[in-house]
Amino acid sequence: MNYKKENETSFTLGAFPTMEILKARSNLVRTIYTHKNLKQSAEIQNILQLAQNLNIPVTDGTRLIERVSGKENVFIMAEFHKFNDKITAGDQIVLYNPSDMGNVGTILRTSLGFGVKNIIFIKPCVDVFNPKVIRASMGAIFSLNIVMYENFNEYLKENEKIKKYLFMLDGKQTLQTLDFGKGEKALIFGNEASGLPSEIKQYGTPVFIEHSNKIDSLNLAISVAIALYQLAK
């Protein structure tokens, strides 16, 4: 893949996420690239029209698209500037050292679906702007506040008061019987393999999504989705 984490820009692979960024964050789009085998369709027409209205250059990028997307069938993409937002009012999903791109993309899409806009990443973590994450999110990333912190202490400093729920396998409180109550909440989830470190337990309420002992744990994206569903309910 002709894309690197340290680049200042990334790419939306395919029409769907390209449309999403044009609708939600067109100011970040530098160029729209098209592949020589691009077929016209209503969706493509809309993208090209929108780009024209917004004065965004559209140019042939057959080789670049092939290098960024690998062997996949991608015929249009936007190159965009990466961003780091500020937290706004409302609930938060906090991902502590997530490492799987598919999981992160799915979590972004689910969070937008359940109306939680602040998505916070505690480093080290997966490259949130990798084209694979953008694609797995179905472009949802562009409609969310994406906020990065260098470590958990920096997050704590700026988010002292919010009610924190720490999803851990040894939480005594089960999600099934939890009353989230009023006020803003932060739902905090650990790394896929190692979970949350036990020393951060003191900063909130440890919660366990009750499941049978026939599995070690639920998948990260599944845990976040179930928590979001329960929160929204």
Place this chain on the structure above:
Amino acid sequence: MNYKKENETSFTLGAFPTMEILKARSNLVRTIYTHKNLKQSAEIQNILQLAQNLNIPVTDGTRLIERVSGKENVFIMAEFHKFNDKITAGDQIVLYNPSDMGNVGTILRTSLGFGVKNIIFIKPCVDVFNPKVIRASMGAIFSLNIVMYENFNEYLKENEKIKKYLFMLDGKQTLQTLDFGKGEKALIFGNEASGLPSEIKQYGTPVFIEHSNKIDSLNLAISVAIALYQLAK
């Protein structure tokens, strides 16, 4: 990958799913293969001891492992006979034409976690025994009843009476307000891209997992997980 859908056997890549099949379905295991770079560990010792107790042959399979797993770090695997179970009493998850291996693996793991044992596949669908599915399921597939039907009519014939819930974007009943009531239930989910065909609506209660209109739909594995959580609650 040196594995084909039409083969009578498949493989568990790595120690974790290999241990799971030895615990749950050892009678299906033909051979345990080890890689020349296999490192000894307590888990590996357990696998090799169990294989010896069960009279399962253990043999060097360095090249076979590399061909089946591709470039991944796999040092042990079991070759096992594929299976097709019979439905038993209890609730059902029915997957109508699922096409994504990662989704199916995650759904298997989540179903085991929430205690639903009958997992039914309506063809055409992804190869449920592909090593990637086995791995994504974390070996959960071996502790479930896996049942295949050639088409939805065959499923209906043998499962006339069970209460059916059809997860569809245009369902009028939301999951959030649904009372599943008593008796056995079948939760039925469509293909990732196309959903359930509307002509099967007549066979059950269409249900919608309410989410904002900012996303098209929830991911399939996410939808199943939320429904399982609600059912178990």
